[in-house]
Amino acid sequence: MSLKKELIYIDGNNKTNDIVSCRLIDIGFMKDKYAIKYKNNDTEYFYNANKVKIVKSAISSEKSNNLFLYLNQIAETVGLTTEEGKNILADSCSKITFIPEYSILANFLNRIEPSVNKFNNP
Known part of the structure; x- marks a missing residue:
C-alpha cells in the first residue's frame, strides 16, 4: 500500500x-x-x-505512518470475515491511498485534538 x-x-x-x-x-x-x-x-x-x-496528507511523520500501518495490521488480524474467508476490514483498509490532513483520522494518527467544525455546527 x-x-x-x-x-x-x-x-x-x-x-x-x-x-x-x-x-x-x-x-x-x-x-x-x-x-x-x-x-x-x-x-x-x-x-x-x-x-x-x-x-x-495526514501522514506527516514517521509516527503517524507507523500508527496507520499498525491499524492495518490489527485489521488483518481481527477483521470481520465473510463466509468465503475474505477479511472485509483489511480489504477496506488496503484501499486507502490518501488521508486528508483535515479528516478526523488525521487527528487520531497525529494525536491532535480535533478543532470545532464551523460549517457543521447545529
Whole structure:
C-alpha cells in the first residue's frame, strides 16, 4: 500500500495522477501562479493560485505512518470475515491511498485534538 503525500486539484478536479511537477511561482508578473507539468508533455502550464488546491496528507511523520500501518495490521488480524474467508476490514483498509490532513483520522494518527467544525455546527 502506497499513501500519497498530497492531492492536486485544478478547477475542482483531482489531477494528481496526471501531474509530474507542480511549483508555486512568486516573482514579478508571475506572482501567485502555479507552474504545472503533465505526464507525456514537456510544456509547463500556468494557473492562477485560486484555481489550484493542494491537499496535504495526514501522514506527516514517521509516527503517524507507523500508527496507520499498525491499524492495518490489527485489521488483518481481527477483521470481520465473510463466509468465503475474505477479511472485509483489511480489504477496506488496503484501499486507502490518501488521508486528508483535515479528516478526523488525521487527528487520531497525529494525536491532535480535533478543532470545532464551523460549517457543521447545529
